[in-house]
Amino acid sequence: MNVDQFTEIARQRSYLLKVYRGLPAKAKAVLQLMAVAYEAIEFPAVIDACNELHYLDQRYPKFTRSTFKPVLTELLAQDLLLPVRQGGYRCDELLVEILTRAVVEAGVFEAMTEAIEETLPLTYLGSSDKIFFQSRDQFIRMARWAIYRHQLDEVPRLLKMLEDYADVGVTITVEEVMSMVFHNPFDPDWARTFPQPVVEVMLELALRGGLQSLAPMQAQFDCLEEICLDPAVPCSDQFLLCGVEQFILRNQMSHAEICLNRISSEMQGGISQYWAWLAFLRGNGDRAIELYELAYATLKNHCENAKFSLMICLVYFSFWLW
Structure with missing residues (x-):
């Protein structure tokens, strides 16, 4: 998805929210x-x-067919509900997460899920708790609910059921499901109700994905900036390196340096290339070359150690075969 597509999606979402x-x-x-x-x-x-x-x-509200028809007609006319070719209607995907988060905040999420479960029950395999998903969307329904309940361990379990028992002819990953919920659109206040490692992974996925499409991912970047520059917020070294990349690419060298200084002493020996990158962009070519050479020596030593370990394993394996 390119920058123009992101801009158009944001415009459409803003319009639909205004109508809603x-x-x-x-x-x-x-x-x-x-x-x-x-x-x-x-x-x-x-x-x-x-x-x-x-x-x-x-x-x-409670409805009859006659009282519901005008409501349905209005929602369809405003493109808030969309007819589906296979039958039925669904909420526009640009609004689903915004409205679901509002429902969670209002404290009626569980009542709504119960009403949906009563109306659209799942199919289970015999008397087990294994679900036979009828479609990819039914799987996403349950995976989304697990995420909104902060039951993230449930998502891989549901995905395994989809892969093992359903015949829907589609593939999807845990990361894709999580990204659908977290970044459609990204809400930093809601995202930070999750554990810090989850927030870090979701931000890193979005921002590194944005590099490929040259999309700004401004909301995600603002959240990363707030986390990385706050010494009171503990961050993983991996996330801080993501921050270094993002700040350098946005020409915020002082912020990149703050991130580099926050990285653990144990990790510092393996990040000379980042310090070199920063030195080069600041015009200190000699220091950059020195640091790049150090990074190369570290990498070369690591590769040689890996080759030596592999050789030992091969020797041991040969003796075992003999």
């Missing part, structure tokens, strides 16, 4: 429920899910 905020309360409630569900839902099932939610929380 102008909706009547009943239409907002329906769209929130559809955002939590993620997967497409048929017309009668949407009504059933809304009514189940009303039973669980009477602040939410």
